[in-house]
Amino acid sequence: MTDPNPSAAARRAAWLVFAAGVCAALHVGKLPPAIVALRDALGMSLVEAGFLLSLVQAAGMAAGIVFGLLADAIGLRRSMQAGLVLLAAASVLGAAAESVATLLALRALEGVGFLMVVLPAPGLMRRLVPPQRLSLMLGVWGTYMPLGAAIGLLAGPVWIAALGWRSWWLLLGALSALSALSLRTVVEAPADARSGGLPERLARTLRDAGPWLVAGCFALYSSQWLAVIGFLPTIYTGAGIAPALTGVLTALAAAVNMLGNLGAGRLLQRGVAPPRLLATGFVVMALAAGAAFAGGPEAGLPPAGRFLAVLVFSGVGGMVPATLFALAMRLAPGEDTVSTTVGWMQQLSALGQFAGPPIVAALAARAGGWHWTWLATGSASLLALGLAALVARRLR
Numbered sequence: 001m002t003d004p005n006p007s008a009a010a011r012r013a014a015w016l017v018f019a020a021g022v023c024a025a026l027h028v029g030k031l032p033p034a035i036v037a038l039r040d041a042l043g044m045s046l047v048e049a050g051f052l053l054s055l056v057q058a059a060g061m062a063a064g065i066v067f068g069l070l071a072d073a074i075g076l077r078r079s080m081q082a083g084l085v086l087l088a089a090a091s092v093l094g095a096a097a098e099s100v101a102t103l104l105a106l107r108a109l110e111g112v113g114f115l116m117v118v119l120p121a122p123g124l125m126r127r128l129v130p131p132q133r134l135s136l137m138l139g140v141w142g143t144y145m146p147l148g149a150a151i152g153l154l155a156g157p158v159w160i161a162a163l164g165w166r167s168w169w170l171l172l173g174a175l176s177a178l179s180a181l182s183l184r185t186v187v188e189a190p191a192d193a194r195s196g197g198l199p200e201r202l203a204r205t206l207r208d209a210g211p212w213l214v215a216g217c218f219a220l221y222s223s224q225w226l227a228v229i230g231f232l233p234t235i236y237t238g239a240g241i242a243p244a245l246t247g248v249l250t251a252l253a254a255a256v257n258m259l260g261n262l263g264a265g266r267l268l269q270r271g272v273a274p275p276r277l278l279a280t281g282f283v284v285m286a287l288a289a290g291a292a293f294a295g296g297p298e299a300g301l302p303p304a305g306r307f308l309a310v311l312v313f314s315g316v317g318g319m320v321p322a323t324l325f326a327l328a329m330r331l332a333p334g335e336d337t338v339s340t341t342v343g344w345m346q347q348l349s350a351l352g353q354f355a356g357p358p359i360v361a362a363l364a365a366r367a368g369g370w371h372w373t374w375l376a377t378g379s380a381s382l383l384a385l386g387l388a389a390l391v392a393r394r395l396r
Contacts, residue, residue, distance in 0.1 A: 007130075013187040014128040016179075017121050018141060020080055023179040024117040025148025026172050027087050027110050028056055029254070032149075032233045033156030033247055034165040041165070042100050046234075050361035053230050055104055059111035060350030065205065067115040068343015069198045076120035076127075076339070077187050083116025084180035091173035095166040111350070113176075118144070119346055122325055123339045124187075135326055139265015142322030146257035146314070149229060153254055157233075157247030201337050210331025211341040213391050214324050215348035217278060220384035221320045222349040223356030224285065224377035228292075228313060229254050230357050235370055253310050260318020265326075267319075274323045275392035279385060281320040286374075286381035288313035293373040313377075327391065352380075 035049045044052070059067070071079040090109040097103045122141060129137045159168050205211050232253060236246040264277050291301055291309035301309065324345065332341035356376070363372045 010128045014125050014137060016182055016186050017080070017124050017128070018144060020084060020179045020183055021118055021121050021141065021144035022148045022151070023084065023172075023176055024087060024114045025145045026152050026175065027091060027114060027148075028145070029149035029152030030091075030156060030168060030172055031056075031107075032230050032250065033153055033243075034160055034168065035234055036237055036243070037160055037165045038103075042098075042103070044100055046365060047358060047361050048100055049234070050231075050358040052100070052104060052107060053226070053357045055107040055354070056111040056114060058108045058350070058354060060115050060346050061354050062347075064115060064119070064347025064350055065202065065340060065344040067112075068119045068340045068346070069202055071116065071120040071123075071343070072201075072336070072339045073198060076124040077183060079116050079120045080124070081180045081183050083113040083118075084176045084183070086110075086113030086116065088173040088176035088180070091169045091176065095169035095173070115343075115346060115350075119343050120339055122328070122342055126329065126338065128187075134329075135269040136265045138325045138329075139262050139268070139322045142261035142264070142318070142325055143258035145321070146254045146261070146318065150251045150255035150258075152251075153229075153233070153247055154251035155247075157243045161243060201340055204333045205337050205340045205344060208331075208333045209390075210333070210394060211328075211344045213387055213394060214327045214331055214341070215345040216387045217320070217384050217391070218324050218345045219348035219352035220380040220387070221282075221285075221317065221324075221352070223352030223359075224289070224380045225257070225314065225317060226353045227356035227360040228289065228310065228373065228377065231360065231364075231370075232310070249307065253307075253314050256311050256315035257318035260315050260320075261322040264319040264322035268323065268326050273392070273395075274327050275388050275395065277319045277323045278388040278391065281317050281323070282381040282384045282388065284316040285313050285320075286378045288316070289377040289381075290374040293370055295371060331391075331394065356380075 031053055035044075035053070038044055038052070039049060074082075087110055090106045090113060094103060094106040097106065122138065125137050125141060126134060156168060159171070229250065232250040233246050236249060237243065241249070260281070267277060268274065288309045292306045292313060295301075325342075328341050328345055329338060332338045360373050360376055363376060364370050
């Protein structure tokens with residue numbers, strides 16, 4: 001039966017695509033509030049916790065661009081549904097895990113499901129919303145990760161304290177299954193815009209400088225954002241802050257990232273140059289991380305000032321992902337390589353997320369505290385500013 005209001009149906013479908021992305025991001029954000037419980041239950045070390053935090057990105061790090069190609073091959077909606085089912089299965093199996101090794105393996109499997117959900121989503125949104133609303137909707141899409149992380153960080157400590165980490169894994173598995181069913185019921189499969197075979201599209205993407213630039217920027221952004229936000233519960237628990245308050249503070253730090261994403265979408269729609277937004281985001285992230293971590297507990301800013309700096313780090317830094325998703329549409333070699341370009345961007349982003357937390361954890365273990373975190377994040381921002389300059393030249 002034809003919907004009497006196709007534009008309203010398309011909007012509902014676009015929001016369900018966004019909700020699926022948030023559901024996938026919950027599987028990344030479900031771990032930080034559970035680290036303390038997992039260390040107590042399974043005897044994890046801090047560095048093992050860092051790898052558990054980042055291993056969900058292993059599939060993207062190894063083959064993100066391949067999953068982007070496959071999403072085009074099997075269909076955008078079908079890829080998202082399969083990814084959600086895989087996330088549900090891995091989370092349910094994870095609830096029964098009795099060792100760190102089993103959890104590590106299932107986190108890698110969740111990484112495959114995560115990619116199958118988030119890589120096709122921007123291209124699917126592009127076909128669901130009118131062109132004049134695309135920048136705004138991409139700004140909304142850029143919030144899927146911080147929103148999912150914020151929900152996990154806010155609800156996770158309360159749920160885990162009351163019912164344990166295993167039931168937390170089961171809950172998110174059930175939500176993923178429900179999201180897969182909603183996509184199948186409401187979102188119509190779009191006609192795919194493809195030309196050439198998979199090897200040809202892969203070659204065109206990797207020969208072009210544009211996908212490399214946006215992917216490199218995303219890697220340098222994601223490495224520092226996940227390292228800072230992911231370890232906040234551990235940092236605050238170690239400082240003697242109650243678990244419930246730790247969850248609220250960390251969720252707030254993740255949630256303000258959405259403001260930067262939404263703001264970037266509006267600024268892009270008004271004609272602000274993307275390289276300017278990238279440069280602003282990375283400069284502020286470098287300065288805010290220095291204010292938040294430099295000096296150790298006995299020097300530097302007081303605790304309230306440090307937390308405010310974390311909010312600025314996450315909030316202004318949120319302009320970066322929304323800008324990069326918009327740039328992926330412009331710098332892809334062709335319309336039929338958008339998912340492939342997003343896949344390459346996700347692959348290098350996953351590399352950053354995989355490397356960032358263990359590097360910061362190793363620095364903290366060596367220094368006996370978190371006061372050298374700013375050195376790692378500032379170095380990433382400095383490199384990203386160089387790539388932003390090359391993006392500006394490319395757009396000219």
